[in-house]
Amino acid sequence: MSTNTNVIKKKKYRNSFGGSEVSMLVIALPFLILFFIMTVLPVLASLVLSFCSYDTLSSPKWAGLDNFLRMFVTDDMFSTVATNTIIFAVITAPAGFLLSYVLAWFINEFNPSVRSFLSFLFYAPNLVGNAYFIWQTAFSADSYGYVNSLLLSVGLLNEPVQWLTTPDYIVPIIIAVTIWSSMGVSFLADIAGLQSINVSLFEAGAIDGIRNRWQELWYITLPSMKEILLFGAVMQIASSFSIGPVITTMCTYPTVNNCADTIVMYLADIAHTRMEMGYAAAISIFLFALMAIFRGLIGKLLSSVGK
Numbered sequence: 001m002s003t004n005t006n007v008i009k010k011k012k013y014r015n016s017f018g019g020s021e022v023s024m025l026v027i028a029l030p031f032l033i034l035f036f037i038m039t040v041l042p043v044l045a046s047l048v049l050s051f052c053s054y055d056t057l058s059s060p061k062w063a064g065l066d067n068f069l070r071m072f073v074t075d076d077m078f079s080t081v082a083t084n085t086i087i088f089a090v091i092t093a094p095a096g097f098l099l100s101y102v103l104a105w106f107i108n109e110f111n112p113s114v115r116s117f118l119s120f121l122f123y124a125p126n127l128v129g130n131a132y133f134i135w136q137t138a139f140s141a142d143s144y145g146y147v148n149s150l151l152l153s154v155g156l157l158n159e160p161v162q163w164l165t166t167p168d169y170i171v172p173i174i175i176a177v178t179i180w181s182s183m184g185v186s187f188l189a190d191i192a193g194l195q196s197i198n199v200s201l202f203e204a205g206a207i208d209g210i211r212n213r214w215q216e217l218w219y220i221t222l223p224s225m226k227e228i229l230l231f232g233a234v235m236q237i238a239s240s241f242s243i244g245p246v247i248t249t250m251c252t253y254p255t256v257n258n259c260a261d262t263i264v265m266y267l268a269d270i271a272h273t274r275m276e277m278g279y280a281a282a283i284s285i286f287l288f289a290l291m292a293i294f295r296g297l298i299g300k301l302l303s304s305v306g307k
Contacts, residue, residue: 043288049281056277067282078283080258081266085241085287087171088262089294092178093240097233100183104190105217119191126184135177136250139163164251167259174247174260181246182239186232193228197221222305229305233298241291244268263287 050067052060071078107118125132138146141162151157163169197220202210205220222229244264247255253265263283271280 046281046284046288049278050285052278052281054278054281055275057275060278063278067279068286070279071282071286077258077261077266078263081261081263082286084258084260085243085262085264086290088175088178088243089237089240091175092182092243093233093236093294095175096179096182096239097186097236099179100186100232100236101190101229103183104187104194105221108191108194115191119188122187123184125181132177132181132246132249135173135180136164139169139173139250141165165256167255167257170251170255170260174243174250177246177250178240178243182236185235189228189232189235190225193225194221197224218305226302226305229302230299233302234295237291237294237298241287241294 049060051062051064053063053066054060103122107115107122110118140146140148141160141164143149143152143160145160145163147163148157148160152160161169163173201220201224202216205216210216210219242264243262247253247260247262248265251260253269254261264287267280267283267287270276270283
């Protein structure tokens with residue numbers, strides 16, 4: 001009798017579990033449909049168009065690998081913007097990721113009211129649209145720019161510096177502005193991740209031999225936040241590879257000697273000015289693949305945390 005009862009209970013459990021799966025699928029179905037239409041479908045369309053010659057005024061014509069051969073063999077400008085993009089990404093993504101976490105780790109030590117206030121101040125630039133305009137004013141080429149005015153007043157300069165039209169200054173300034181403007185989302189994610197760690201893990205760690213904060217960080221804090229860290233890393237990668245509007249606003253396009261032109265800026269020029277949509281699609285596929293490669297590398301690095 002007991003055996004039959006257990007079998008019935010198992011069947012009921014399986015039915016209820018299967019029912020919950022169906023319910024979750026029904027709830028998620030509208031989102032999945034929108035995700036397919038708004039994200040997956042455009043990516044697939046770009047992939048198809050990357051093998052076509054297409055200018056929006058005529059029907060796409062199959063071009064095979066012509067767009068990719070042009071990209072890697074004959075287009076010198078693409079090699080320039082690709083190099084600039086990779087340099088920006090290699091510098092700004094790790095720097096923004098690490099600074100976001102370090103600041104979140106420090107601010108998390110304050111009491112809740114102070115922590116909330118500091119978090120708001122740190123995230124405030126992301127709440128204000130085009131907040132980076134302040135940097136354009138700060139590095140204005142005349143004597144009224146904040147940086148020129150300060151350096152002239154203390155005697156370090158004799159005349160205003162053309163900060164945003166001098167190649168030696170453009171790249172460091174853009175890197176600083178990009179890091180500053182891209183840290184907000186990762187910072188909030190890190191704060192939330194630090195708040196969600198089970199305190200009992202630290203007590204168990206102390207019993208197991210963990211003796212200082214650095215050991216707590218490596219063996220408890222970071223492993224408990226792997227998903228949050230991956231999210232922050234992905235957001236930093238996306239921000240670093242999509243650098244464009246900030247540079248265009250501050251330095252115009254093209255920049256002097258193309259020193260800070262990026263793939264996104266070049267892609268916008270190809271698509272919206274020259275109307276070469278097939279070639280633009282090929283460039284977008286390359287950028288997507290580049291971001292996917294960096295995401296895979298970051299995932300492997302994070303998987304070694306705590307080991």
